[in-house]
Amino acid sequence: MTTSNGFIMNLPVLDGNNFDHWSIQMKAIFGFQECLDVVQQGVQQIDENSTEVEKLEFRDAKKRNCKEIFLIHQCVDHAKFENISATISSKEAREILDKCYYGGVKVKKVMLQMLRNQYELLQQEEQETIEDYFTRIRILTNVMRSCGEKIHEQAMVEKVLGTLSAKFDHVVIAIEESKHHENFKIDELQGSFDVTP
Structure with missing residues (x-):
């Protein structure tokens, strides 16, 4: 078109x-x-x-x-x-x-509960790249939002910082100590990891 x-x-x-x-x-x-x-x-x-x-x-x-x-x-x-x-x-x-x-409101509520459980249990897998992990989080949160869930940027940032594999601990500590992560957007946070191995 x-x-x-x-x-x-x-x-x-x-x-x-x-x-x-x-x-x-x-x-x-x-x-x-x-x-x-x-x-x-x-x-x-x-x-x-x-x-x-x-x-x-x-x-x-x-x-x-x-x-x-x-x-x-x-x-x-x-x-x-x-x-x-x-x-x-x-x-x-x-x-x-x-x-x-x-499928209507009831199915949407059940689906949202299932998605909330997935979000709660979300962790970066050992061999998963940062890019793949951020993509997985974005897909899940976008589906949750389409079901009516309100997820704020700050909650996503905190979720990522708390669920990364141990190999990124040094970067997470540096970000948390800088105290700038409270104002981070999810894209900015991902950019912080693009320079890491």
Whole structure:
């Protein structure tokens, strides 16, 4: 897909195994296309007594809804398309996909509890590289966030510092003694280890 400014996008395709990543990418695409609000809130209906401004806003929202439906249709495989093909609202299409892959509130709560347990037990493995460990933490925390969990940067930094293998003890001690780690972002923390063996 090419945008009006010549930017070429490879659209993500929901295949059933990548819903979390797909959701994050679609949110960014909807934001870029300036139509995220419509997929989240839907198109607010108007009545006969609406003002001209309200009518213009309604037409604009309907147009953005059509853009979103088009994008969603382009970003699902054939089986997922069949689930949402009859919808006329991007909000409704997104809700159908959410229910299919998150299974409602109860399943989401159970999934979040399982993810919290994984996060609690998370440790760097002896042969695991720093880059792989940071990637594993980011993947887990992103999935937890998509289920509604609030995880702050500082909590992630503390988790990493407390769960690295013993070969990084000297770096962890230096970081903790510098007292600057309270303001570290997870990317800055990872950068601190890029110079270590």
